[in-house]
Amino acid sequence: MKTRHLPTLLAATSATALVLAGCTSTSGENQSESGVPLVEDGKLTVCSNTPYTPFEFERDGEVVGFDMDLADEIAADLDLEKNVIQTGFEGIESGADLSTNKCDIAISGITITEARQSVMAFSEPYFDDELGLLVPAGSEIQSFDQIGDARVAVQQATTGQTYAEDNGLNFEQQEDTALMLQSLETGGVEAVIGNVSVLGNRAAENPDLELIDQESNGEQLGVAVNSENTEMLDAVNSTIERINDDGTMETMREEWMGL
Template identity: 25%
Template sequence: MAFSITRRLVVAGAMLTAAVGLTAAGAHAQTVEEIKGKGKLTVGMLVDFPPFGITSADGKPDGYDADVAKLMAKHMGVPVDIVPVTGPNRIPYLLTGKVDVLVASLGITPERAKQVQFSDPYAAIEIGLLAPQGTAITKAEDLSGKSAGVARASTQDQSLTAAAPKDATIRRFDDDASAVQALLSGQVDALGVSNVVAQQIKQMAPQNNYEMKFVLRSQVQGIALRQNQDKLLAWTNGFLETVKKNGELNAIHQKWLGTDLPTAVTSGKS
């Protein structure tokens, strides 16, 4: 009897281990084949970072990142399951297998690369100078004798201050909203701003024909995977190369940011 009970416990333990192993394999899919095996691509995404991540009127994740995630799943041949994440929990969600990948506006940095593997860039936050189309500015030197607004102590303040000629006037405002209002009301000739805010300004005042005159700084974003997912990383980079070449990724960028893909995305490597 003791032998029988022991044997049953061993068998039950083996079955439990196998079941846990199967569950873990489903959660921690390492390859495209494993993702297809579980029947869907699970993607972590921010939903509070417009226009990259938003919640639609019907309560579903939407935005640039959502469209990229959907396109990725389409090319993989499976449905997509988008899981909302936050800035602090997005990497933990990936590392614990709650999601297969992150398409979550994650900037590629050396610090983060110690935790995750990054794909080639699929998007970028750009800091540049916005002005009406007719304003004769193509480079920082052209700000000579002109004025530009920035949010005080922001990245755009630091970047523009370093690049502008000495006889340019840089007007610093307490926040982005005040700086934007200064541009709209003609208090400044140009505005140091991110491409995200630039798109919002263009939508607010389309009659002014605002355009980015030049880029001061770029922060590229990558699709994040767990370490040692080499096969999935190779597939992801192949996918990005394809959709950059065939125009599908550019169409998403035009839809959400109103411009073509930045050079840092089309030519960049992580």
């Protein structure tokens, strides 16, 4: 599945991002009422890259999804208006969009990695994007252990493909999520292995499919913040803690992912 693990950045790009992170800070000219530095007065400016259903995608001219609901909660806690800037994922992953003050935070299904932590700060994880197993309703396959010789589909260059290779499965690789799911729905394969966020969303939309098993792959998603904006990082973590405690996060998971 597409889990926002782009290929390793070119050395030059990484070096540029590190320089930017080291020499550029939030201006401090604009602040929320609670003293959090902002790119634009009165607004929480959010960088995101669409489409990446169910995290962020356009519907009726508006960017919606799980991540956008999270951004709404952060903005509400800071008493700010949310302003979404759609940008290339390269600018998000490299840290450039944050270090150059293009946005206050980046929320875009970003997997927390050591390389990314060197150029930006991450909130506490807000989602564990485990591997899921999607099958047709009524399938005899009811767990990863029962796949056996069944033909499965995975998306290339993802943890789904790694799992299939490591476990010697009979698999086909597809270029993107749509083709992978299409292969299952047309009977080309008997199961799909991918990230639970995407597979759960598809199962919720299609009653003929079932998400029947999950397995940890260590992938955790976080909100990215300029490393120097510790006030914003604290505010984001406070919101994540609140919505975990009051049930909002559970409601969001059910709405957008069927989990």
